[in-house]
Amino acid sequence: MRNTVLIPALLALSVGLAACSHQPNVNLENAKTNFSALQTNPEATKVAALETKDASEWLDKAQKAYLDKEDESTVDQLAYLTNQRVEVAKQTIALRTAENKIKNAGSDRAQALLDARDAQIKQLRGLNAKQTERGTLVTFGDVLFDFDQASLKANSRDSVTTLANYLIKNPDRKVIVEGYTDSKGSAAYNQGLSERRANAVKNALVRAGVEPSRIVAQGYGKEYPVADNASSSGRAQNRRVEVTISNDNQPVAPRSSMQ
Incomplete structure (x- = not known):
């Protein structure tokens, strides 16, 4: 009888321990x-x-x-x-x-601005673009680069070409390219890597025909993470390049200037 009573208790304890793990x-x-x-x-x-x-x-x-x-x-x-x-x-x-x-x-002018922003999002939908306070944001994840490298992969050309074609068709738009890394490594190394990656995307856009004076490239290293750096998948999400396109002909405000 004693053993019969203990068995359910032990089972409950094992389930509880499994849940805690x-x-x-x-x-x-x-x-x-x-x-x-x-x-x-x-x-x-x-x-x-x-x-x-x-x-x-x-x-x-x-x-x-x-x-x-x-x-x-x-x-x-x-x-x-x-x-x-x-x-x-x-x-x-x-x-x-x-x-x-x-x-x-x-307001006719406000309607025109709204239509332009809506159209911009639709044209860049294939790049998962979204509207932000600073402009239209396109995020290129870790797939653009091999680990610890700043040279664009060959299979990233389609995404960059799509973005370049949009910019060529909309010559009034300004662009800021911002690179980010995960938290692995020293701050100085990550800063340099993020800058090199941002410049790699900028140079690819220029080679595709975008006027270089329209593009600003900036690196932020491990700052502004979008996921937890404690996991490998979280770090992969943080290793990214973000391209923000202006809503008009004014330069895009740098990320560091935003509250």
Whole structure:
């Protein structure tokens, strides 16, 4: 009888220990927080219902992967994609809100600016472009470069060519190219690597026909991470080059100048 009583208790203890060993995923928790913040915005279901639903579905995939104890890199990637969908929903809300303001104000000039920004996003959709405070942002991940290298891979040409073609067709747009690294290595080395990578993208755009005076290249090393540097997949997300395109003919403000 004593043994019979102990067996369920031992099973419960083993289950509890197994649960404790499954540590929270930082990037997944961040995605949950971002999606929760989106849900608190009443406009999410009014003007960005499809985008919000898309973000919800990706979050479900990320949580399922975590509960199924899939590789951490898989969970991190799904969490990253969730955050991207949340950003798309937020930008849709901002766009629709601006549209409503324009309708109420009846401003032809503001409408023209809004149309131009909307068109810019659509033309660069293949590069996962999104609207930010500084302009239209295109992020090139770690796929552009081999590890610890600053030379563009051959298979990155299509992405760079797509961006260059857009810039050639829109000669009034200014561009800032900003390189980032993960936290591995010294600050000085990472700074140099981020600058070399930013310049590699700039030079590729120039070779494709973009006027060099329109492009500023800047490196920030390990600053401004977009993911947790504690995991390999998080570090991979931080190793990136971001290209921000102006909404008009004015230079793009450097990242370091933003609060």
